[in-house]
Amino acid sequence: MSNVADTVDEGKQGLLARFKQGLSKTRSGLTKNLGRLFLGAKTIDADLLEEIETLLITGDFGVEVTQEIIQDLTDRVSRKTLADSLALRAVLRDLLIAILEPVAQPLVLPADAEPAVVLMVGVNGSGKTTTAGKLAHYFKAAGRKVLLAAGDTFRAAAVEQLQVWGDRNQVDVIAQHTGADSASVIFDSMTAAKSRGTDVLIADTAGRLQNKKNLMDELAKIERVLKRQDPQAPQAVLLVIDAGTGQNAISQAREFLKAVAVTGIVLTKLDGTARGGILFALARQLALPIHFVGIGEQVDDLRPFSAEIFVDAILDND
Ligand SMILES: Nc1nc2c(ncn2[C@@H]2O[C@H](COP(=O)(O)OP(=O)(O)O)[C@@H](O)[C@H]2O)c(=O)[nH]1
Ligand SMILES: [Mg+2]
Incomplete structure (x- = not known):
């Protein structure tokens, strides 16, 4: 590893x-x-x-x-x-x-935030929980004290899945029962993070609720309750997009942008698609920073995004 x-x-x-x-x-x-x-x-x-x-x-x-x-x-x-x-x-x-180049930007979290909150958003199956787990590893390896919040209370398996990532990386997961209020789980996680001196709180969220309006309302509420404890939070809102979604990824992203202040993108499952060109469409049409790309399911398969390396990887023929 x-x-x-x-x-x-x-x-x-x-x-x-x-x-x-x-x-x-x-x-x-x-x-x-x-x-x-x-x-x-x-x-x-x-x-x-x-x-x-x-x-x-x-x-x-x-x-x-x-x-x-x-x-x-x-x-x-x-x-x-x-x-x-x-x-x-x-x-x-x-x-x-x-x-x-203009969008290939590292995820930089303010060092003085206690904690810096990273909120994961995106549709169901895009890779939020997996990316939260990989990010926990990434920040821990960088010497930051990390806590995970199981904000996807909609699906029973979601909490367990995050718990597996937590165990794997020896990072605690704050969770409640299925069906609990997501904003309240994340609020409690913030309280825990503050009392423990956590540097980075990574909060998972649900990608599917009864309807799109419910989901967007829930995300807006999560942002509101975080701001009650820290007006600067969340320090990052990462929109997780499955590279295999194709051109629909653009309209999907625009929906989320209406509800939450997305600060950057993680493009997952590039390894599973022949259409890596979607990165260029995202770069031009959304002009949001692209921080990481996912190129596999292992913990170190989340890589900071570099324009030059990516372009060489798709142009070099050997
Ligand atoms: N091959 C591959 N699979 C991924 C990647 N990121 C996530 N996945 C898989 O995609 C599926 C859905 O991911 P999950 O994190 O549960 O999505 P969520 O519903 O947004 O939380 C899981 O089987 C993950 O292992 C990636 O970069 N590459
Ligand atoms: Mg999930």
């Missing part, structure tokens, strides 16, 4: 290798096909650009990002500034990194 220090020491090559492995589905489609195009290209012409366009659309980059990239490449072709497919690949790499 690695810790935060190991992750840093892993170095760029090791990280790239891990990302390539995690993105194997995207790589077996998009990366392979792009590589084939670049290798086979004798001339850079409209046909080639059209093939790239199709690959980007099917890779879920979204219409907006795809058009932006194709327009840029088309301009360069007409100005004859692209000597060969190697030059084309280099330009594509720069364009892709430029889209992700």
